[in-house]
Amino acid sequence: MTHQPLPAKLVMGFLAKDAALVEQIRPRLRALYGEEDLVLEPFPFRFTNYYKEEIGSEPVRAFVTYKTLILRESIVDIKLKTNEIELEFAKEFGTEGLRPVNLDPGYMTLGQFFLATTKDQRQRVYIREGIYVEPTLYFQDGHFHAFDWTYRDYQSEEYIRFLEKVRAALRREI
Template sequence: MGEIRTPAKVKIIVGILAKDAESVEAVRGVLKSRFGEEDLNLEPFPFTFTNYYKEEIGEAPVRAFFSYENLVDRETIVDIKLWTNDIELEIAKENGTPGLRPVNLDPGYMTLGQFFLATTKDQRQRVYMQRGIFVEPTLYFQDGHFHAFDWTYRDYQSENYIKYLEEVRKRLAYQMTTGKPYSQRNKK
């Protein structure tokens, strides 16, 4: 039997899918109030991988990503996903579109070995956490790069996402090694 240990803390990353850059910016402050200082952002860019969200978000959605300096216990992803779901519903209500989300928030977390997304939908590759929330191993890190699983969404296999997530991983590795956020790397 192996020794039971609490796993290392993880880095939270939130993907935002929205109708435009202004909508991303509007939710950015809400996320920062929950997660603290941003670590690395991937500013809004056209999301062209699927038209699945067309009815809710519109014809030309944008995607953005934000990672945060504060590391958290991985099991907090359940509370985080429930909270982001509530934020989506609040925004829909404020926009007068209950039931249609003009903003889709996709929280996940990164370890040095994998990137996981939280979801409310069950599938064979997803692990149930609690309170209706599952996590899906989305990418794994090997030979210096992130790699996709057979089930990984196409957009998460794209070069743009992979480059961003690999940079976030460098920052996480620095943080885990030094105990300081990457933004503090040149400060004594």
């Protein structure tokens, strides 16, 4: 007898050249994933210069969740679709090969927050079609905590505070 895990909450991270671009993409994602639930409006991204050449020197970060819960394995299809959207916007902005936006889909369970990625590392689990998931945060003693490999920005107080609100919403929903 197989056991299906509880559904998860889709969390979409945006890293974009500006807030206007985030607002331009949100309706497209709503059409795909349904009504938005919780939103962390765009704010300056100050954690690394890694994306400077691609996105610009003053990128913004934002997060959106959706009311419809997802099956965990659907994160592969979601990541593949967000990769397509990134490429479409690169073409639209005439920056093929350089993305003006980086979309980071992940999902929240009551115990952990996972990010989807195309890059293999020791802590990432391969799912299919070139997509891995990485346990990014774990929930213990009433709060999220980072792993050794967790990106610095996901260890920040503002991200943790938002993601704890997401977890509370998920708890009410399931």
